[in-house]
Amino acid sequence: MDNARNFYIDGKWVAPIAGTDFEVIDPSTEEATSVISLGGQADTDAAVAAAKAAFPKWRMSSKAERIELMESILDIYMRRSDEMGEVISREMGAPIDMSKVQQSGTGSFHLKAFIQALKEFEFEGPLRAGEESTHIIHEPIGVCALITPWNWPMNQITLKVMPALATGCTMVLKPSEQSPLSATLFSEIMHEAGVPAGVYNMLNGDGPGVGSQLSVHKDVDMVSFTGSTRAGQAITIAAAPTVKRVSLELGGKGANIVFADADPKAVQQGVARCFNNTGQSCNAPTRMLVERSRYDEAVEQAVAAANATTVNPAATEGQHIGPLVSEMQFNKVQDLIQKGIDEGANLVAGGVGRPEGLNRGFFVKPTVFADCTNDMNIMREEVFGPVLSMMPFDTEEEAIAIANDTDYGLTNYVQTTDPEKARRVARAMRTGMVDMNGKGRGAGSPFGGMKQSGNGREGGKWGLDEFCEVRAIGGWPVE
Template identity: 90%
Template sequence: MENARNFYIDGKWVAPTDGRDFDVIDPSTEEATATISLGGQADTDAAVAAARAAFPTWRLSSKAERVELMESILDVYMRRSDEMGEAISREMGAPIEMSKVQQSGTGSFHLKAFIQSLKDFEFEGSLRAGEDDTHIIHEPIGVCALITPWNWPMNQITLKVIPALATGCTMILKPSEQSPLSAILFTEIMHEAGVPAGVYNMLNGDGPGVGSQLSAHKDVDMVSFTGSTRAGRAITIAAAETIKRVSLELGGKGANIVFADADPKAVAQGIARCFNNTGQSCNAPTRMLVERSRYDEAVTQAIDAANAISVNAASETGQHIGPLVSQMQFDKVQDLIQKGIDEGANLVAGGVGRPEGLNRGFFVKPTVFADCNNDMNIMREEVFGPVLSMMAFDTEEDAIAIANDTDYGLTNYIQTSDPEKARRVARAVRSGMVDINGKGRGAGSPFGGMKQSGNGREGGKWGLDEFLEVRAIGGWPVE
């Protein structure tokens, strides 16, 4: 990749001022697939200065200009969509077919949704009918640091970059150093689409380096971060000195509540959703709570579904899951599987070690634990691997209590054929999002959580609101 070692600052690809080499590892082979540069303070300062200089002009751009630019970005993105899927597959191990459809597809999905949301968005208007002399203005917050994770690179990059652009903000993107190739390609797309110099900047770096520097920088007005709850705490502390806005989308430990009257395919579908992307999704339904009268049957169905899942290299075609992203992630998941065994959970599928025939690469066996309780680590910690924990419940009230007994509150799932029960439980579980009977949420709906899952909302008009200041002006002259 031509620009692998460079940063994009003020509309140009530039060599690092304060950089050091970092190998990007192919998770399927454990070998370097590219070498990038990690930036330092001088690079961070240059990127922030470029964004700060571009803000006075870009904030005054019209909605029509921004829509036109976003449509240009979408056109270029669509032309390079397969290339994007290939980059993501190499860097973080998503199977190539899944990567081209799901991983790359999230980028165009969010671009289209934000274009429509921006067209519908009103930046100015009166407080209410009859009070036209009180005027409300939504204006861009300023320079934004956008820090994104490795697990769904284009999903998170477009959920931050595009609304920041749409609202008139300028920005610095710091992608995960473990999945930087897709961000470099995305930056080439932004350049080709004609984003004005300084409006969008990108530099690679790690969390303790560039991530911390951006979070604490006096000329950054907002930090939008997606990643671990631990890192979210550190960013919040770093940002507190300058009282900048911090938007966080953090971890999850979703409960999938399967009532006795659920669809017969609910368990198998829950396994598929849990293990998609090799379980590396913050909104994965990793706790399956099953009504006791159906529990034994559900465990058998989960065993069959897990054992039917194949594991293979990301470069191979076909329906399978790939490796975890890194040695660190592999070690963490192996440790949590062992903890589940040690704590007395009933291991009914998978377990520690690599799948048979895969002796190299960060591959994990699709794993299911039955007969868990909510005190176990595997029921409380975000595993971020292909691991499902199952537990029985007796009543609707028990199911709600177990689902809510967690530090997280991102996504919960409900499976029942009773519409009133579905509505009742959806209102009772404490999470930013709920999916009922496998039905996902529409384009432009808000993505975000409660409690230690974060405090932001991404997507649609809510995603635009994240990057706006609201001003109220009294005595506005009325024509």
């Protein structure tokens, strides 16, 4: 990739001012697949300055201009979608078929949804009928720092870049240094689409470096961050002295409540959802709570599903899971599996070590623990690997209490064929999202959590709201 070592600042590809080399590791081979530059303070300052200079003009652009630009971005993105899937597969280990469909596909999915949301979004209007002289304006917040994770690169980049662009903000994107090549390709798409110079900027860096520099920068008006809860806490503290807006989408520990009357395939589907992307999803249903009358059968089904889950290098075609993203993540997951064993959980599938025949690469055995208690580490910590923890419950009230007994509040899941029970349990969940009976949420619905899962919402009109300041003007002349 020609621009791997460069940054995209003020409409041009530029060499780093204070860059240091960083190897991007292919997690299937543990070998370097590319070398990028990590920026320094001078690079951060240059990117922020370009965004600040571009803001006065871009904030005055029309909705029609922004829609036209976003449609151009979508057209180019669709043309390069397979290429994007290949890049993501190589940099973070998503299986190639899954990467082309799901990983790359999330980018076009959100692009389409934001175009539709922008068409319907009203930036100005009266307070209400009869109060036309009080005028409400939604205007762009300003220069935005967008800090994205490695696990779903295009999902998170488009969930931040597109609403910032749509609302008239300017921005600096800092992708994860572990999956930066997809952001470089995305920047090429933005350039080809004709995004005005300075409106969109991208530089690579790590959290303690560029991430911290953006969080404290006096000319950054907002930080939108997706990643770990610990990093989100640090960003919030760093941003406090300048009282900038901080929007956080953090970790999760989703509970999947399987009632006795659930669909026969509910357990199998729950395991597949937990293991998708090798378990590296903040909204994965990693705690499976099963009504006691169905529990033994559910454990058997989960074991069969785990044992049927194949593990292969990312470049191998077919339906399987790939490696974890890095050695650090591999070691973390191995340690948590061992903790589960040490704490007395019943290991019924998988375990520590690599799968048979895979002696190199950050591969993990699809793992299931049964007979867990909600005070165990594997039930409380975000493992971020293909690890499912199961425990029984006796009553609906007990299931809800267990599900809500967590520091997190991102996504929970409910499996029942009783419509009233489904509605009742969903309302009782302390999470930003609930998925029921294998059905996901529609395009443009809000994505975000409660408690230590964060405080913002991404997607649709809610995603546009995140990047707006709301102003009230009295005495507005009425024609």
